[in-house]
Amino acid sequence: MRSCRVGAEEGLRGNLLCVPCTVRAAYDVALRSTRDENLQGEVVMEVVRWLSTIRRINRFTPAELHTEVCRIARRVTGNPDPFRPVKVLSNRVAMKVLPTVRRMIEDSESFEEAFRKAVMAAICGNTIDFEVEGYKPSMSLLDRSLIECLGGTLSIDDTEKLMSLLSKSRRVLYLLDNAGEIAFDRLLIELIVDRYPLKLWAVVKEGPVLNDATMEDAEEVGLTSVVEVVTTGNDYVGLWRGPRRGLEPS
Structure with missing residues (x-):
């Protein structure tokens, strides 16, 4: 189920x-x-x-x-953020692995290879999710499993299409998901803003919900020093409802 x-x-x-x-x-x-x-x-x-x-x-x-x-x-x-301890730990583990992943990307022979590795890193970061039924990640083994994931391949590889779209885009909203994995999103975002002449906003939740990333998490992984981070304007899981003040950057 x-x-x-x-x-x-x-x-x-x-x-x-x-x-x-x-x-x-x-x-x-x-x-x-x-x-x-x-x-x-x-x-x-x-x-x-x-x-x-x-x-x-x-x-x-x-x-x-x-x-x-x-x-x-x-x-x-009365607990405003029940998942805060888990988010802090997730960010810490991700930041521990980040230098290794960054070196793997930097060792690429071409931008296309580096981009594909960065996309893979962002995908592999999704293993840090504590609210998928029947799946409980082991924080002690997470660093090893992330490295193993990075050595895999994509069943559906649309990275070339993504690069083509980015080359034609002027503005990008990058929707962030969970704490921890956003450290790997940072690597992909760095690559995008360095390569393409566009404006990118990274989007976090305005208020705590599950282990979804908030502005506090973005600051913990250094994302706010790389790109402008805005919020959804609410604490909903998803974006389908409620005010979206943060999604209207000046």
Whole structure:
């Protein structure tokens, strides 16, 4: 069963499998939010009560469900960022591996090879995700698994198409996902802004939600010194709803 965390697109609607998945997510977030078992139980039951008011689950996207879970957990426990310890650790591990990955990219014989490696690094960084059901990354083995991933190949390689699009673009919004992996996004962003005559904005979440990157994470991995970082203007999982003040750079 895929996690309801998968897919923030508006077209991806919920189904019955999202109900147990959302309750499970509430349990996981509750454990990260507080050690008080009473409050943990209150978070889960509040989510169950909220779900019971939904007549048709397919009116919600998985992203909407997870956003509400995180809001309930924050409200009940008073913890503004339950995933903060995980995000700090993810950033630290990523920054530890970053110099090795950077050398691998710099050793490339051509820009095309370097670009492909940087894209691969950004993809491999997705292994740092703690909210995919059935998948729990081992932080102690993460550095080794990242290096092994970088030695792989892409089943679908559209890097040439991407380079072609970038050469014709004037402005780019680079949507960032999780803490930790954004360190590897930084490598790709550095390559893009150095090569192409365009303006690039990196986008993080305005407020904490799951382990998604915020401005604080962008600062921790040094991204704010490379490119202008803006926010989505809200704490939603995804971009489909709410104000997008941060996405309107001057």
